[in-house]
Amino acid sequence: MQAQQQILRLLSLSAFLLASSQGGAQSSVSEFNTVSTIRDLMDSVIDPNADALWESVRTEINETGVHVYQPETDADWLALRHNVVSLIEGGNSLLIPGRRVAPEGAGTDPEIPYAYPPEQIQTALENERPVFNGFASAFQSVAMQLLNAVDARDVNALDESGELLDQACEACHSYFWYPPAPAN
Numbered sequence: 001m002q003a004q005q006q007i008l009r010l011l012s013l014s015a016f017l018l019a020s021s022q023g024g025a026q027s028s029v030s031e032f033n034t035v036s037t038i039r040d041l042m043d044s045v046i047d048p049n050a051d052a053l054w055e056s057v058r059t060e061i062n063e064t065g066v067h068v069y070q071p072e073t074d075a076d077w078l079a080l081r082h083n084v085v086s087l088i089e090g091g092n093s094l095l096i097p098g099r100r101v102a103p104e105g106a107g108t109d110p111e112i113p114y115a116y117p118p119e120q121i122q123t124a125l126e127n128e129r130p131v132f133n134g135f136a137s138a139f140q141s142v143a144m145q146l147l148n149a150v151d152a153r154d155v156n157a158l159d160e161s162g163e164l165l166d167q168a169c170e171a172c173h174s175y176f177w178y179p180p181a182p183a184n
């Protein structure tokens with residue numbers, strides 16, 4: 001009983017803090033927890049779930065022949081559904097304002113030396129938030145197509161939407177993360 005009362009007290013305290021933080025129109029305190037950076041979201045949510053989707057339909061050729069992989073069992077499709085839901089919610093997370101691009105003082109990934117430094121991306125993000133949100137929404141629309149493909153258990157649609165997903169990643173990356181590859 002005492003533990004329950006303590007929880008109630010904590011809840012009303014946080015409700016009070018939230019209400020007071022939202023008091024001023026200029027308040028920059030978000031009701032969301034924005035401790036995770038965009039880099040965190042990419043590494044923890046967006047990239048692993050996209051990889052699982054891309055790998056779900058693939059052809060491998062090796063010394064033992066041609067192997068075609070695609071989802072078959074209920075468990076395969078359910079796992080893919082979890083991946084897609086994570087991508088849709090990852091899209092929502094990208095739309096939440098107030099995140100840093102990367103931790104303070106973090107550098108550029110050494111494997112991608114041509115990427116813009118995080119500080120520069122941070123400034124671009126602050127100045128061009130609607131552009132970023134546009135890319136995030138486009139990404140989320142593709143994730144919705146993937147959801148339909150998974151719910152319909154449609155392997156072709158899954159494969160095709162997977163390609164669109166790649167383009168949605170690339171569109172945002174070649175604007176905010178690194179310069180677009182030169183046309184050849």
Ligand code: HEC
Binds near residue numbers: 121135168176
């Ligand atoms: C709305 C914009 C946006 C979309 C959509 C997006 N990304 Fe990113 N992504 C970024 C930004 C900005 C960075 C650079 C962050 C940094 O400097 O570390 C990034 C970085 C990354 C990184 C590197 C993280 C690191 O540790 O350096 C990976 C991997 C990545 N994205 C994967 C993906 C994949 C896969 C998709 C699509 C399924 C995707 N992203 C969609 C904005 C986006």
